[in-house]
Amino acid sequence: MKRLAFAALVAAALVAATPTPIPTRAPAPSASASTSASISPKPGPSGDSFQVGVWTVHASLMDVNFKSGDFSTPQQLTMTRGGGDITADRASGNYKSKSATLYGHVVLHDTEGNFAGLSSTKPAKSRGPSTLTADQVHIDGIGKIYTAIGNVHYVQADTTVDADKGVLNDDTHDLDLTGNVKIVQGQRNMAANHVLYNTISGQAHAEGDVTMEFPSEVTTHVATPRPIHLTNPFQHHHGGTPAPTASPR
Secondary structure, eight states, X not given: OHHHHHHHHHHHHHHHHSOOOOOOOOOOOOHHHHHEEEEOOOSSTTTSEEEETTEEEEESOEXXXXXXXXXXXXXXXXXXXXXXXXXXXXXXXXXXXXXXEXXXXXXXXXXXXXXGGGSSSOOSOOOXXXXXXXXXXXXXXXXXXXXXXXXXXXXXXXXXXXXXXXEEETTTOEEEEEEEEEEEETTEXXXXXXXXXXXXXXXXXXXXXOEEEOOOOOOOOOOOOXXXXXXXXXXXXXXXXXXXXXXXX
């Protein structure tokens, strides 16, 4: 009995002397990891796009910060919405403020010809589809303003517009052009330093060294021959009956 009691005491002492393991806590994710991500969309109907306001951005690589709303696409991208699309070499912006800046070979297509995709109402009249190209375009989705900079070129129906900079208001449909502005409409053309052009009505207001050229209307007129009457030189000298007047042949 004494031996058994001694063995039990030794076993209890060994158990008490064994250190109890302290549970470890998994490290918390860093702030950057929880708010930002580099997205490589997979091909598919819903896995290759990113929404910025009314525009859907399609790209093969995007860097997005889900806390601030900032995003960038270092590679070629396409932005689409009802009635229009945009292509560019790269872009950056903020999806919370619905703004984006596109760089390099920017091409904007609009099937309605007035960029009404951001407007609540569609104008009653349209001059047909339009295309706007530039080196850089900034989109203000809240103010509905497009600002194109560098080699601005706008084409709609029989009208072509070129300028260094153009600001398009999506509500008023006014295209404010500055710097080496030239508008060609059919056979007519206008050049000025500053032109305010409405894409719906076609009305233009030009300022600064304005020149205009209109096609000349050349009409060939054939003169109708008239009879020539010659007076007899002997009539007054001889007092006789006037001689018959000669008619030209």
